[in-house]
Amino acid sequence: MQSHADHDASGDGAPKASIPFNRPYMTGRELHYMAQAHGAGHLAGDGVFTQRCHQWMSERTNAAKTLLTHSCTAALEMAALLLEIAPGDEIIMPSYTFVSTANAFVLRGGVPVFVDVRTDTFNLDEGLVEDAITERTKAIVPVHYAGVGCEMDTLMAIAKKHSLYVVEDAAQGVMARYKGRALGSIGQLGAYSFHETKNVICGEGGALIINDPAFATSAEIIREKGTDRSRFYRGEVDKYTWQSSGSSFLPSELSASFLWAQLLEADWLTSERLALWNTYNVLLAPLERRGLLRRPVIPVECEHNAHMYQILVAADIDRQSVLQRLKEAGVGAVFHYVPLHSSPAGRSFGRAHGDLPVTIDISSRLIRLPMWIGLSDSEQQYVVSTLERALTGNA
Numbered sequence: 489m490q491s492h493a494d495h496d497a498s499g500d501g502a503p504k505a506s507i508p509f510n511r512p513y514m515t516g517r518e519l520h521y522m523a524q525a526h527g528a529g530h531l532a533g534d535g536v537f538t539q540r541c542h543q544w545m546s547e548r549t550n551a552a553k554t555l556l557t558h559s560c561t562a563a564l565e566m567a568a569l570l571l572e573i574a575p576g577d578e579i580i581m582p583s584y585t586f587v588s589t590a591n592a593f594v595l596r597g598g599v600p601v602f603v604d605v606r607t608d609t610f611n612l613d614e615g616l617v618e619d620a621i622t623e624r625t626k627a628i629v630p631v632h633y634a635g636v637g638c639e640m641d642t643l644m645a646i647a648k649k650h651s652l653y654v655v656e657d658a659a660q661g662v663m664a665r666y667k668g669r670a671l672g673s674i675g676q677l678g679a680y681s682f683h684e685t686k687n688v689i690c691g692e693g694g695a696l697i698i699n700d701p702a703f704a705t706s707a708e709i710i711r712e713k714g715t716d717r718s719r720f721y722r723g724e725v726d727k728y729t730w731q732s733s734g735s736s737f738l739p740s741e742l743s744a745s746f747l748w749a750q751l752l753e754a755d756w757l758t759s760e761r762l763a764l765w766n767t768y769n770v771l772l773a774p775l776e777r778r779g780l781l782r783r784p785v786i787p788v789e790c791e792h793n794a795h796m797y798q799i800l801v802a803a804d805i806d807r808q809s810v811l812q813r814l815k816e817a818g819v820g821a822v823f824h825y826v827p828l829h830s831s832p833a834g835r836s837f838g839r840a841h842g843d844l845p846v847t848i849d850i851s852s853r854l855i856r857l858p859m860w861i862g863l864s865d866s867e868q869q870y871v872v873s874t875l876e877r878a879l880t881g882n883a
């Protein structure tokens with residue numbers, strides 16, 4: 489097979505490669521299970537494949553209940569409903585995250601209070617959280633960036649002391665652990681994503697992990713348009729009726745059957761990604777020693793899932809020109825996030841706790857390298873050698 493990194497001698501002499509940033513991996517069994525759902529004629533949610541996915545997630549997390557949703561965003565919205573977030577309630581979260589972390593609470597009138605992140609993991613800085621708590625604070629939403637666990641013991645202790653809820657945004661954390669515990673299984677609630685850019689996928693999908701059993705029944709009702717249809721399906725009531733406010737948060741069996749194929753291979757998917765991650769980590773060590781970049785830091789208590797490989801370019805290097813050179817060489821590298829506290833919606837809906845210097849610094853220096861199953865050794869070498877030339881200005 490021809491490598492994507494092969495040089496094209498016919499052009500202007502510049503290497504021509506095409507290494508996309510992401511390529512969704514499919515195990516080969518997805519259509520098989522989708523055909524079963526098709527054959528069974530049960531296409532709406534909560535059929536046998538949804539049940540299998542629930543059982544898998546419950547076993548992996550030891551949660552009181554797990555519920556598939558059509559996205560992680562939906563699971564976070566359910567969390568905001570379950571916590572009865574009301575206008576003016578404050579929710580402590582990082583600014584360095586995806587918009588859904590904040591949006592789910594803003595939809596209920598909640599006010600995101602953006603706290604800075606740690607310099608090592610880019611996770612919520614637990615040392616700054618207590619100072620951001622006010623009379624209005626209702627919850628803390630730690631985001632496990634890159635599938636590396638936040639300092640959950642400290643965060644849970646702070647939450648307990650101040651009677652706050654903890655909702656883990658574990659969108660990137662499927663199959664990762666903190667002190668042996670699955671990410672998403674530590675706070676009262678956790679949220680997973682199965683979006684095609686994540687590790688385990690079904691296109692668009694997610695899950696709510698319910699660790700506090702007090703939320704189990706109401707979560708079921710909120711997810712089924714505010715009805716007790718789930719109890720009706722189990723034969724616990726003879727009709728189902730409107731019980732509370734709610735929405736439609738459940739995915740169809742077509743998504744669940746696709747996801748089932750992926751969950752069966754979740755251990756393998758994770759080990760493949762870890763191998764890619766380790767290859768980058770070895771190849772990039774000399775560049776770190778030369779002061780050109782910083783590699784990811786994984787605290788000893790965290791077992792990560794190789795969701796992404798991100799680097800910080802040295803402060804005196806212009807990231808935009810590095811990205812431009814990578815692009816010209818056919819390497820699909822990207823940056824993120826535009827800090828929420830400095831974005832138009834973040835400024836109008838939330839507030840920053842302090843100046844967030846770490847968030848501002850890393851958001852201007854971070855680059856994510858291509859990471860997907862199927863990426864070859866030679867492609868990774870090509871990414872790294874191209875990056876080296878871009879960082880040293882010798883492209």
Ligand SMILES: *Cc1c(COP(=O)(O)O)cnc(C)c1O
Pocket residue numbers: 558559560561562585586588589631657659660680681682683692693694
């Ligand atoms: C991907 C992601 C989400 C949103 O996930 P969807 O399933 O696309 O809704 C939320 N939070 C974080 C941190 C994410 O990375």
